[in-house]
Amino acid sequence: MSRFWSPVVHSLTPYVPGEQPKLDKLVKLNTNENPYPPSPRVLAAIQHELGADGDRLKLYSDPTGHALKAAVATRFGVPENWVFVGNSSDEVLAHTFQALLKHDAPLLFPDITYSFYPVYCGLYGIEFKTIPLDENFAIRVDDYLAPGAAQVGAVIFPNPNAPTGRLLPLAEIARLAAALPDSPIVVDEAYVDFGGVDSxxxxxxxxxxxxxxxxxxxxxxxxxxxxxxxxxxxxxPELIEALTRVKDSFNSYPLDRLALVGACAAIEDEAYFDQTRKQVIASREQLSQDLAGLGFEVLPSAANFVFARHPGRDAAQLAAALRERSIIVRHFKAARIDQFLRITVGTDAQCAQLVGALREILAT
Structure with a gap:
């Protein structure tokens, strides 16, 4: 606390990011990073942008992100003015909360979800209401419709949800959007590319x-x-314009020159993207089977992580025992999920090391 703080700072409960530990021979399975490197085209594009002497870095980047918007638009088959780009999806979400999600009626999101959502609400003074997941940790659209359209300011949820990994079918999202035509419906798809092999x-x-x-x-x-x-x-466009108005009232240059060219290269290398995401999906399915074989309950996952609990062992103790073996997973001390571990899908070798360590721990 400080007398120099603005009043809002006193009431904030900041987001706690995943740990970035510095341990020898670390197997890092706690923050859902991809275990494979980016496309080689990304490195080539960044190197080209730097040039021989880095002279371009003295110049501002394109404030509109035109080339990146065009790459995204081409990839998804939409007009370029339907695309907004920003410094991470967290920044995009922050602008979304401010631009689209503050209304007279409350914002609705799941009770178990991305823990940044209530943080944004606190920062921007947004009234919100959490909607419980069902007994299987799935989103029920009818629960969001129950208050009546006039009582729903907006809705946001990750799909697949985090940290559960469960996927809400598109037909259900369409039903929600159709039933609440005057409410923004924001679908946070940080993990959607791992949702299916063929589509x-x-x-x-x-x-x-x-x-x-x-x-x-x-x-x-x-x-x-x-x-x-x-x-x-x-x-x-009317949604994108709202985000742009907020962005240009905050930071007109959110993406640097290297990020812009690297992102374009990554999006354009469809073959590499498809290869690596399918590798992660295959590893996820094997990891889920291996954990089930050790007695874990594993929720169905459409993400690059699994959410699992063991009926006979405390999750915090399992996480601590894994840490002693330089394997880091995520444990949330939150209601309903405090006995679950969220485990990032690593390489096959990393997953095998995790499973071997758990087998050893469970045998003691």
């Missing part, structure tokens, strides 16, 4: 028919660019 269940498919739907994505997970900090949103 990706993105709600971008709904934005033409539903002008109230905004979809956000990140390049941190499936494009292996967590360190570059690039995110985007897709929606109809």
């Amino acid at each position: 990706i269940p993105s709600a971008v498919a709904l934005v033409r028919e539903h002008p109230n739907v905004l979809v956000t994505q990140t390049l941190s997970k499936s494009r292996s660019l967590a360190g570059l900090r690039v995110g985007f949103a897709i929606g109809q």
Whole structure:
């Protein structure tokens, strides 16, 4: 506390990011980073942008992010003015909360979800109401419709949800959007690229028919660019204009020159993207089977992580025992999920090391 703080600072409960520990021979399975490097085209594009002497770095980047918007628009088959880009999907979400989610009626989101949502609400003074997941930790659309349209200011949820990994079908998202036509519906798709082998269940498919739907994505997970900090949103122009007005009242140059060219290269290398995401999906399925074989209950996951609990062992103690073996997973001390571990899908070798360590721990 300080007398120099603005009043709002006193009431904030900041988001707590995943730990970035410095341990020898670390197996890092706690923050959902991709275990594979980005496309080689990303490195080539960044090197080209730097040039021989880095002279371009003295110049500002494109404030509109035109080339990146064009790459995203081409990838998803939408007009360029339906795309917004920002410094990570967290920044895109922050602008979304301020631009679209503050209304007289409360914002609705799941009781178990991305823990940044209530933080944004505190920062921007947004009234919110959490809607419980069902007994299987799934989102029920009818629960969001129960208050009546006049009592719903907006809705946001991750799909797949985090930290559960469960996927809400597109038909259910469409039903929600149709039933609440005057409420923004924001679908946070940080993990959607891991949702299926043959097709990706993105709600971008709904934005033409539903002008109230905004979809956000990140390049941190499936494009292996967590360190570059690039995110985007897709929606109809009136939603995108709201985000742009907030962005240009905050920071007109959110993406640097290297991030812009690297992100374009990652999006354009479809073959590499598809190869690595399918590797992660295959590893996830094997990891889920292996954990089940050790007696864990594993929720169905459409993400690059699994959410699991063991009926005979305390989750915090399991996480601590893994840490002693230099394996880091995420444990949330929160109601309903304090006996679960969220485990990032690593390489096959990392997953095997995790399973071997758990087998050893459970045998004691």
